[in-house]
Amino acid sequence: MLALNRGLVSRLQLFAVDSPSPLRFLRGFSSDVETTTTTASRIIVPKPGVMTPESKRTGIIAVKCGMTALWDKWGARIPISVLWVDDNIVSQVKTPEKEGICALQIGCGQKKEKHLTKPEVGHFRAHDVPLKRKLREFPVTEDALIPVGTSLNVRHFVPGQYVDIAGITKGKGFQGGMKRHNFAGGPASHGASKSHRKLGSTGQRDAPGRVFKNRKMPGRMGGVQRTVKNVWIYKIDPARNLMWVKGQVPGATGNFVFITDAVYEKPDISILPFPTYFVPEDEDIDNMKPLVADLGDVDPFMITD
Structure with a gap:
């Protein structure tokens, strides 16, 4: 780049004296001004850490099976949903230095x-990860970042904890009121x-003479994202990556659901x-027994499967 004359450079220097960074006005104008740019690259190490009350872990994607x-000890029927964690992997890491946020993209x-x-x-080729069917971004804190390519399994959660499960509800078409x-x-x-x-009255006469917005009327029902909160995890099976949760979760069988703390x-x-469960090298996942939540001295469930 051509250098500007010394008179113009001196005027720019006087104009930028009170600014926080005087040299930022001269970058690219003069070859006489030395500018040094240091880009700090974040190094993420896949190792266990210490979770704080302010920490926020990533979620995982599962398939509703x-x-x-x-049946409890009184003979009452308790519905249980079965979820399958199908080969979750970190496909992208977003950091404040590059994207301005802390988030993990899970495939x-x-x-x-x-x-x-x-x-x-x-x-997928740019991040050198396998081709994935479903992607989802989960916001996390900086201490919960995981490097690209890290595998996530069902042991990311523990039996007995509560989770929030989001998914697309079943579409029921055009329905009445x-x-x-x-x-x-x-x-x-x-x-x-x-x-x-029939729906009944929906408006007024000549004042105001119209139907207000958000009036509950017939229309398309279902097919929207909904979150079921405080779902209790009853059992997990590390060998098959299956999870049993108490109650109903949104969506039809075969749909994707998104599970977070x-x-x-x-x-x-x-x-x-x-930030997640790292499988030890000496652990044989294929022969692991299912992990069941601690139900106390008396088990209220009599499992049938």
């Missing part, structure tokens, strides 16, 4: 290259003629693996 049931499943777009294939919003409907006998399931029923940080 279906429903089963347990789940497998997919062929012919079924992906060229930008998607380029993204009674099914969509649980309206009571009209009279079932006297005074009703072919209007038993519970926000309200916070788990005990002393029992959680941080």
Whole structure:
């Protein structure tokens, strides 16, 4: 780059005296000014750490396998959802130096290259990770960052803790007010003629003469993201990467769900693996027995499977 004359450079120096960084006005204008730029590269080491109350771990992606049931000691049926953690891996790390945030992108499943777009294939090739079927970004704290390529399994969570599970609910198409919003409907006998399931009045007369926004009316039902909070983990199976949770989770069988630590029923940080569970070299995962939550002296469940 051509150097400017000394008069202009001196004026710029006088103008930038009171600025926090006087040389930032001269970068690129003069070859006589020496500028040094140091880019600090973050080195992330995959090793266990110490979790603090302010720490936030990443979540994982699972596939909803279906429903089963347990019976308590009184004979009541308790629904249990089965989730499969299908080959989760860290596909991208976002740091404050580059992206301005702390987050981890997690990939789940497998997919062929012919079924992906060229930008998607380029993204996986740039980070040198296998092609994944589903991607999800989870915000984390700086002490919970994990390097690219780290594998996440079902032991990221522990039995007995509470988690939040998000997913896309089942789509039910166009539905009326009674099914969509649980309206009571009209009279079932006297005074009703072919209007038993009608919506009823939705507006006014000439003042204001319109229907207000967000009025509950018939329309498309389902097919939106919902989060079920405070779901209790009953059992995990490290050999098959399966997880049993108490209750229902959003979505149909085969859909992806996103599992994170519970926000309200916070788990005990002393029992959680941080930033995730790193499998020891001498551990035989294929022969590990399922881990069941501690239910106390009397087991209220009588498991059937």
